[in-house]
Structures are given as structure tokens and as C-alpha cells.
Amino acid sequence: MKQLFITILLVLGGLTNGLVAQNGKFEASLSESQVGIAKRFKVTFSLKGKGSNFQSPAFKHFEVLSGPNRSTSIRVINGDMSRSLKYSFILVARKKGAFEIAPAKIQSGGETLTTQPLEVKVVGSDEEAKDNNGDEKDKGVVERIKDKLFIRTIVDKTKLYQGEQITATFKLYSRVNISNYSLDGMPQFNGFWTQDLNNPKKLRVKNERYQGQRYKTAMLRQVALFPQKSGTLTIDPIEMEMVVRVRKKSNNNRHPFFNNLGNYENKKVNITSNTIDIDVQPLPTQGRPASFKGAVGNFDMNVNLDNRQVKTNESINLDATISGQGNLKLIDPFKINLPGDFEIYDPKIxxxxxSSGNKIKGSKKFKYVLIPRSPGTFKLDPLKFSYFHPDKEKYITHRTKEFTFNVREGQGTTTQAKPDKSQAKKEVEMLEEDIRYIKTNAGNLHQKGNTFIGSGLFWGLSIAPFLLFSGMLVYRRRIEALHQDEALFRSRKARKVAKKRLKTAAKYLKGGQLDAFYTEVENGIWYYAADKTGLEVAELTKDRLRQAMLGQQIPEQEVNRLVEVLDQCEQARFAPSLAT
Structure with a gap:
């Protein structure tokens, strides 16, 4: 396992080498240098280039409300790609004084980069902080518009089962004039498997009434979240930098009509959405069938066979389709139990x-090809598919009938030839000649006593079939045992499948299909880890993956690199607006 993880990292490093052409500065910045007690502020660590193994400071004297919130930006200019990373934290101070935020560290270009320390002055109140800040006018702007410009995180439920879908919507509300905006940080959705429902490249503005006020609103992003573990999970905030147009305050005695003429200016403000805690209930253990593999939702199963009367070496197509609503993408292929007389190929999926109606729905079809190699009558055990229905709060199992195959002997089958009695042995006819013709060469003569029968070659060829048969018997029993031990079977195939996915990912990258590239790389890592650990993909989290790798004595640096790759894939897939 350790060897292939390192191989994956090396291959991924080669594939993504062209994404970053430079390593830049690693800098730290504050949203404000003077804050009042209990006033939230943001600290951001920015890197131009590719980085990994980020180490944040301890933030002594401060309480961390959110973070690290990681955002990635990828830009393509004339075919050259550049990358930048940001790690941001939302902090709050609890006591007065002047405090230092220690440097952060990150690995980039084979070096350890460090930020400069930051000084924060905490005063008694927010009003005092405004008076002492050099940009108190800007702080006053923020206060004046805080009820007129904000982001809401909206979820359709706050209590659900593990694996059940929750829909999170991030919406901007405004009653001010916005000149420009940019997304500074996107949530990481730690503990969730995510799929975008709506990620507009251009904001569509609508009018909406909220708490008695009329706002212009725009959906920033809508995501389907599937919690992968139980407990309290937090949806971190989304951050935006806005440039708003506000009216200047005037101290002269001119008529208000003239004060309004050209008396506006642009101000930059940062806004952050609210955080939401999600109560994730574990799936019940009572009544859980053995065929349950993590599917949660409402599903149907349909299985079709194209032929049950075949000849040897002819293919049988078996299609198994799961349709419905829920975590479809996390559903794994069926386990097909057939005797060794059948050759079974990996299914085509x-x-x-x-995402109709803000719910993940559709179908997933597994197309199997079965090829019988021996004649006879064979039976396929019923296929079972179990899932948990969150609304009914119970497990449901779909089960097919037993399938029977009648296989006749076909062309290409090796059989023992029967003697043909019509063919009589012809005797040698002697010519009526007394003296035979003298041959000029010895022909195919052998020394007396040196015959083939009894020779070493004779005995070797005589024993070979028995040795071959014994070897095939041992191999067949080993294969049957491997198929019976599902965990061992998955573990043996994991390396081959992972390499195949990486080759496919390389083709996507070469063709410029970045979304497909990141998806294939991410799936390759998750499915390899699941096969090696014997867990289902739906049960895996980054924490469990990290524990499994460290348990295999894989160096922590390599573990961090692999998790970084997963983070990059997730960010590129689910925050494409940051990868433009």
C-alpha cells in the first residue's frame, strides 16, 4: 500500500507539474490592525504558487471562529497556468492589549516559506477601535452598511442522517450600489461529500423581500452536501470582497441638493456569511442488512439479462440499474457470484x-459481460441492493430472482476426439520385387536401444499434463477463495484499477479537460484507499484516510501531500469560479 501511494504522488506530481510555473511570496495580512473586544476580524495567508503542508500559528490570545478556509485560484493566460493559495481565519479577541500573531509556514518549491509576524491591538470597545484606526472612515462605512449588505447561508435542514443530502445555498443581499466584487474564500465542507447544484459564473440579480426590507439578491453558489460521518459538522462561511459606492459626509453649509452632486466615493469592504452547525445522526445498526453498502435515499433496482441459453465462449450481457434520489455517485458495483467456469469482466458504468429540484437524482447502470467457458447448467445467486430510506427511517432491500443459465458446447471448446471406426488401418502393400532399391542416405534411422519411449523427454511430457492440471487446480481454488474474500479481492485489484484511472486522468489533462482530470484523480485516490482498507467509499473521510496511511508506516510528509492533492481536486471541481 505504501509503495503505490508514493507512486500515485509521483505520477500526480508529474501530471500537475505544468499547472504552476513559479513559486511566489508567502504573505500575511489583516482585515484591520485594531479591533474591539468581541469584534470579529480576518487574517489571511496568501501564496503565489504551489504549496503544501500549511502550518498555521497558534493564535494565542484569540479565539478561532472559522478556519482554515482554503481557497485556490488558477489562471490561464496564453496557455500558461499560474496558481495562488489563500488560507484565512476569522478571529475574535477576548481581552485588551497588544498581541502578536506568529508566522505561518508552508512548503513550496522544496523550501519552507514563512510569513512575517502581525501586530494586533485590542482596545476596549469597537468604537474605540474605530477612533484609533487610521481608516476609521472606512470602518464607519462598514457599520453603516452592515444591515444593507450581507451573505446568508441557507440550508433546507439542520438535522439529518449520515449520507442523507442537505442543500446549502449561499445568497448575497444588498441595498447598496456595488461597483465590483470577488470571492476570497470558499468553504471546505469538511466531513461532507459535495456536488454542485448551481455555480453561476455571472450573478443573476433578483428583487426579494427579507425581514420587511426589499433587497437585490443573487445566488453565489448552491451545493448538495452528503455528510460522511456522524456528529456535529460545521458549514464554514463564504467570504467576499466588495467595492461599494457610498455618499461622502459633508461638513459645509451648502444646500443638500448640491451636496448630492458628485459627492460619492468607492469603499472596499469584506463580508462573511454565517456559519451553520449540522447535527448528523448515525445510521441505525438495528435491522441493517448485510447487503447494505452505504446507499442513502430512495432507489429502485432493475436487472436485465439478454440471454440465458448460450453456447460456450458466447457472451451474456447483464445490466443492473439503480435509479432514484440520493447519493448515487457513491454506489459501488454489485458483487457477481458465479462459478469459476464463467469469466466476468469489470463492469462498464x-x-x-x-440536480432537478435541488436534489441529486437519476440513474447509475452497471453493464457486466459474462462468458461461460464450460457447458452445463449454472445458477447466479440473486442480486441484492439495500439502502437506508431517511424519511421512512428504515432499511429497504431490493432482490432479484435466481438466474439459471443453460450452456451448450460451442465452437472453440476443447473436447476429446472419438475414434472413427470407418477408418481401417491400411496394411503395407509389398511390391513384387525381390531386391529393393538401395537408398543413398540413412534416412530417419536411430541407434538400437535409443528409442523415444523411456527417454527423459518421454517421461517429461508424460508428467507435464499432471503437473499442469495440479497447477490449474491450485490456481482455480485460489481464485475462488479470492472471490469469496471480498476484501482481499478488492485489495489485490486496487493497484491495477488505480493505475488505469491515473492513465485516464493523464489523457484528460493532455486534452485540456481539467474538470474530468480532477474528478478522475480524486476518484482514483478514494477508490484505491477504500479497496485497500476494506471500507466503502461512503465511509471514508480524510481523517480516516490519514489514519490508514500512517498506520501503514507511510511518512507523514507523503500523507500531507496526498491530502493536499485531494484538497486541490475538490477545490477545482467544486469551486471552478476560483479556477479561472
Missing amino acids: NQNIN
């Missing part, structure tokens, strides 16, 4: 998944 077709997905037709959409």
Missing part, C-alpha cells in the same frame, strides 16, 4: 445524474 454509465451515469445519468442531474
Whole structure:
């Protein structure tokens, strides 16, 4: 396991080498240098280039409300790609004084980069902080518009089961004139498997009434979240930097009509959405069937066979389709139990998944090809698919009937030839000649006593079939045992499948299909880890993956690099607006 993880990291490093052409500065910044007690502020660590193994400071004397919130930006200019990273934290001070925020560290270009320390002065109140800040006018702007410009995180439920979908919507509300904006940080959705429902490249503004006030609103992002572990999970805030147009305050005695003429200026403000805690209930253990593999939702199963009367070496197509609403993408292929007389190929998977009505729904089809190698009558055990229905709060199992195959002997099958009695042995006819013709060469003569029968080659060829048969018997029993031990079977195939996915990812990257590239790389890592650990993909989290790798004595640096790759893939897939 350790060897292939390192191989994956090396291959991924080669594939993504062209994404970053430079290593830049690693800098730290504050949203404000003087704050009042209990006043929230943001500290941001920015890197131009590629980085990994980020180490944040301890933030002594401060309480961390949110973070690290990681954001990635990828830009393509004339075919050259550049990357920048940001790690941000929302902090609050609890006592007065002048405090230092220690430097942060990150690995980039084979070096350890360090930020400069930051000085924060905490005063008694927010009003005092405004008076002491050199930009108190800007702080006053923030206060004046805080009820007129904000971001809401809206979820359709705050209590649900593990694996059940929750829809999170991030919406901007404004009653001010916005000149420009940019997304500074996107949530990491730690503990969730995510899929975008709506990620507009251009904001669509609508009028909406909220708490008795009329606002212009725009959806920033809508995401389907599937919690992968139980407990309290937090949806971190989304951050935006806004440039708003506000009216200047005037101290002259001119008529208000003339004060309004050209008396506006642009001010930069940072806004952050609210955090939301989600109560995730574990799936019940009572009544959980053995065929349950982590599917949560409402599903149907349909299985079709194209032929049950075949000849040897002819293919049988078996299609198993799961359709419905829920975590479809996390559903694994079926386990097909057939005797060793059948050759079974890995299924071809077709997905037709959409987000109609803000819910993940559609179908996932597994197309199997079965080839019988021996004649006879064979039976396929019933296929079972179990899932948990969150609304009914119970497990449901779909089960097919037993399938029977009648296999006749076909062309290409090795059989023992029967003697043909019509063919009589012909005797040698002697010519009526007394003296035979003298041959000029010895022909195919052998020394007396040196015959083939009894020779070493004779005995070798005689014993070979028995040795071959014994070897095939041992191999067949080993294969049957491997198929019976699902965990061992998955572990043995994991390396081959992972390499295949990486090759496919390389093709996507070469063709410029970045979304498909990141998806294939991410799936390759998760499925390899699941196969090696014997867990289902739906049960895996980054923490469990980290523990499994460290348990295999994989160096922590390599573990951090792999988790960084997963973070990059998730960010590129689920925050494409930051990868433009």
C-alpha cells in the first residue's frame, strides 16, 4: 500500500507539474490592525504558487471562529497556468492589549516559506477601535452598511442522517450600489461529500423581500452536501470582497441638493456569511442488512439479462440499474457470484445524474459481460441492493430472482476426439520385387536401444499434463477463495484499477479537460484507499484516510501531500469560479 501511494504522488506530481510555473511570496495580512473586544476580524495567508503542508500559528490570545478556509485560484493566460493559495481565519479577541500573531509556514518549491509576524491591538470597545484606526472612515462605512449588505447561508435542514443530502445555498443581499466584487474564500465542507447544484459564473440579480426590507439578491453558489460521518459538522462561511459606492459626509453649509452632486466615493469592504452547525445522526445498526453498502435515499433496482441459453465462449450481457434520489455517485458495483467456469469482466458504468429540484437524482447502470467457458447448467445467486430510506427511517432491500443459465458446447471448446471406426488401418502393400532399391542416405534411422519411449523427454511430457492440471487446480481454488474474500479481492485489484484511472486522468489533462482530470484523480485516490482498507467509499473521510496511511508506516510528509492533492481536486471541481 505504501509503495503505490508514493507512486500515485509521483505520477500526480508529474501530471500537475505544468499547472504552476513559479513559486511566489508567502504573505500575511489583516482585515484591520485594531479591533474591539468581541469584534470579529480576518487574517489571511496568501501564496503565489504551489504549496503544501500549511502550518498555521497558534493564535494565542484569540479565539478561532472559522478556519482554515482554503481557497485556490488558477489562471490561464496564453496557455500558461499560474496558481495562488489563500488560507484565512476569522478571529475574535477576548481581552485588551497588544498581541502578536506568529508566522505561518508552508512548503513550496522544496523550501519552507514563512510569513512575517502581525501586530494586533485590542482596545476596549469597537468604537474605540474605530477612533484609533487610521481608516476609521472606512470602518464607519462598514457599520453603516452592515444591515444593507450581507451573505446568508441557507440550508433546507439542520438535522439529518449520515449520507442523507442537505442543500446549502449561499445568497448575497444588498441595498447598496456595488461597483465590483470577488470571492476570497470558499468553504471546505469538511466531513461532507459535495456536488454542485448551481455555480453561476455571472450573478443573476433578483428583487426579494427579507425581514420587511426589499433587497437585490443573487445566488453565489448552491451545493448538495452528503455528510460522511456522524456528529456535529460545521458549514464554514463564504467570504467576499466588495467595492461599494457610498455618499461622502459633508461638513459645509451648502444646500443638500448640491451636496448630492458628485459627492460619492468607492469603499472596499469584506463580508462573511454565517456559519451553520449540522447535527448528523448515525445510521441505525438495528435491522441493517448485510447487503447494505452505504446507499442513502430512495432507489429502485432493475436487472436485465439478454440471454440465458448460450453456447460456450458466447457472451451474456447483464445490466443492473439503480435509479432514484440520493447519493448515487457513491454506489459501488454489485458483487457477481458465479462459478469459476464463467469469466466476468469489470463492469462498464454509465451515469445519468442531474440536480432537478435541488436534489441529486437519476440513474447509475452497471453493464457486466459474462462468458461461460464450460457447458452445463449454472445458477447466479440473486442480486441484492439495500439502502437506508431517511424519511421512512428504515432499511429497504431490493432482490432479484435466481438466474439459471443453460450452456451448450460451442465452437472453440476443447473436447476429446472419438475414434472413427470407418477408418481401417491400411496394411503395407509389398511390391513384387525381390531386391529393393538401395537408398543413398540413412534416412530417419536411430541407434538400437535409443528409442523415444523411456527417454527423459518421454517421461517429461508424460508428467507435464499432471503437473499442469495440479497447477490449474491450485490456481482455480485460489481464485475462488479470492472471490469469496471480498476484501482481499478488492485489495489485490486496487493497484491495477488505480493505475488505469491515473492513465485516464493523464489523457484528460493532455486534452485540456481539467474538470474530468480532477474528478478522475480524486476518484482514483478514494477508490484505491477504500479497496485497500476494506471500507466503502461512503465511509471514508480524510481523517480516516490519514489514519490508514500512517498506520501503514507511510511518512507523514507523503500523507500531507496526498491530502493536499485531494484538497486541490475538490477545490477545482467544486469551486471552478476560483479556477479561472
